[in-house]
Amino acid sequence: MAGMSAAARSPLRRDREGAVVGGVCAGLGRRLGIDPIVLRLVFIAATAAGGVGFVAYGLAWVLIPGEDGTRSGVLRVPGSRDTWSVATGMGLLTLAALLLFREWGLWIGDALVWPAVLAAGGGALIWRQSAGAAAPAPTPEQRSERDRRRAEGDTLGRAALGVALVVGAALLFLYFNDALRPARDILLPVVVVLVAGTLILAPWWIRLVRGLADERAERVRSQERAELAAHLHDSVLQTLALMQRQADNPREVAGLARRQERELRAWLNGGRPFGDRSTFAAALELAAAEAEDAHGVAVDVVAVGDRPLDDDAEALVAAAREAIVNASKFGGGEAVSVYAEAGEDGVEVFVRDRGPGFDPAAIPADRRGVRESIVGRMERHGGEATINSVPGGGTEVELRLRRA
Amino acid sequence: MMDRDKFDPASLVAGLAICALGVLLMLDQVDAIDLRFNYLWPALLATIGAILLAVGLAGRR
Numbered sequence: 497m498a499g500m501s502a503a504a505r506s507p508l509r510r511d512r513e514g515a516v517v518g519g520v521c522a523g524l525g526r527r528l529g530i531d532p533i534v535l536r537l538v539f540i541a542a543t544a545a546g547g548v549g550f551v552a553y554g555l556a557w558v559l560i561p562g563e564d565g566t567r568s569g570v571l572r573v574p575g576s577r578d579t580w581s582v583a584t585g586m587g588l589l590t591l592a593a594l595l596l597f598r599e600w601g602l603w604i605g606d607a608l609v610w611p612a613v614l615a616a617g618g619g620a621l622i623w624r625q626s627a628g629a630a631a632p633a634p635t636p637e638q639r640s641e642r643d644r645r646r647a648e649g650d651t652l653g654r655a656a657l658g659v660a661l662v663v664g665a666a667l668l669f670l671y672f673n674d675a676l677r678p679a680r681d682i683l684l685p686v687v688v689v690l691v692a693g694t695l696i697l698a699p700w701w702i703r704l705v706r707g708l709a710d711e712r713a714e715r716v717r718s719q720e721r722a723e724l725a726a727h728l729h730d731s732v733l734q735t736l737a738l739m740q741r742q743a744d745n746p747r748e749v750a751g752l753a754r755r756q757e758r759e760l761r762a763w764l765n766g767g768r769p770f771g772d773r774s775t776f777a778a779a780l781e782l783a784a785a786e787a788e789d790a791h792g793v794a795v796d797v798v799a800v801g802d803r804p805l806d807d808d809a810e811a812l813v814a815a816a817r818e819a820i821v822n823a824s825k826f827g828g829g830e831a832v833s834v835y836a837e838a839g840e841d842g843v844e845v846f847v848r849d850r851g852p853g854f855d856p857a858a859i860p861a862d863r864r865g866v867r868e869s870i871v872g873r874m875e876r877h878g879g880e881a882t883i884n885s886v887p888g889g890g891t892e893v894e895l896r897l898r899r900a
Numbered sequence: 901m902m903d904r905d906k907f908d909p910a911s912l913v914a915g916l917a918i919c920a921l922g923v924l925l926m927l928d929q930v931d932a933i934d935l936r937f938n939y940l941w942p943a944l945l946a947t948i949g950a951i952l953l954a955v956g957l958a959g960r961r
Contacts, residue, residue, distance in 0.1 A: 551944060554948075555918065555948075558914075558948070558951060558952075559911075559914055559951070578955070578956040578957070578958075578959035579956065580956070581952045581953070581955045581956030581959065582952070582953055582956030582957060583956075584949070584952050584956075585948075585949045585950065585951070585952030585953030585954070585955075585956060586949065586953060587949070588945045588946070588948055588949030588952065589945075589946055589949035589950065589953065590949075591942075591945050591949075592941075592942040592943070592945040592946035592949060593942075593946075595938075595941060595942040595945070596939070596942045599938045599939065599942070
């Protein structure tokens, strides 16, 4: 009983999981506590006895909401748009009125009215499609790619349906007026020959298309292999040969390996080629690489975000390069880490080493490296440089550039 | 979930249309009117058309 009362309280919904056609019987069965098969038999019997079951099922499908409370799936079949419901509703009402007029004798003949109705429907679809095409297209931000493709498909489908209706109306009109009889004698053999030819040639055609697609895929694969081989030859193999020659110089070997690593990473990530100075991050990485090559100290660069390399950014890179060179020279040979972040507000660069450190206030006045090349340069471009260092605790140079 | 308290004009039109159809069929059964097949189909089409129109117009708001 508890199950019954629970079932009785639950609202009537179509059951999509247990559905055979529209889920009407499954939903009714669940609501009434009856096996859906019994209800299906009742509907089939009612359909056989005069078609009432068919109509009742159709109405129930239309009117009973789905499990999520949404309107019937039948109503949403044309494209889940209310426009289609309105258009279909108006079409059915017009059809009903026409049938009544025909019954009452207010009729000018099947040969004229039905082709006219079809042509009007098709024409309306085509006009609506062209009106939709004339409307301003939404921006890419307003629509995802999938939505855009779906809309294009819908538009094409509407246009095709419209054309089919108009052509059908024209053919129907010609048929009713006996104008197709001479054409039929010519068209029928042509259609038969075309169908027979299609049936015979289709397997070859499909095989040909597949063969062409396979061949194209193989060609693309082969080109990729050749490109990979060429790149490996130009870069990695050359570097390995150089490393063999420099085997007695570990520092040189390490430098070669790091340079090759940078280049290979840039290539694998599919980004800009190494050595390109078009953006701030690229220029910073290049400056770090040059300092590393010059001084033989590893420089690890992490860059988040990017910006175009304008004069200010160029100055920031130059200041960072000077800081990296200082860290390489005086950092005790430990790796130098560089962290750069380019955002909406501006750009920040941190250059850090784990060297012996120094007292920034004790820098002699004639040492222009820090004062001019780093602090002065940043100030001239509207930025600032801060040097945090304590003897024995490493050094961190902080460079900031606010966005103008 | 659909709100039970919310007025749904589509449901009202659908209910009225089906009631009208039911009244027609009942009158036919009690021989008050003679509903022939030629009239039944337009009536059915008009019922479904009215429901679809009401649903579409209600959804546009």
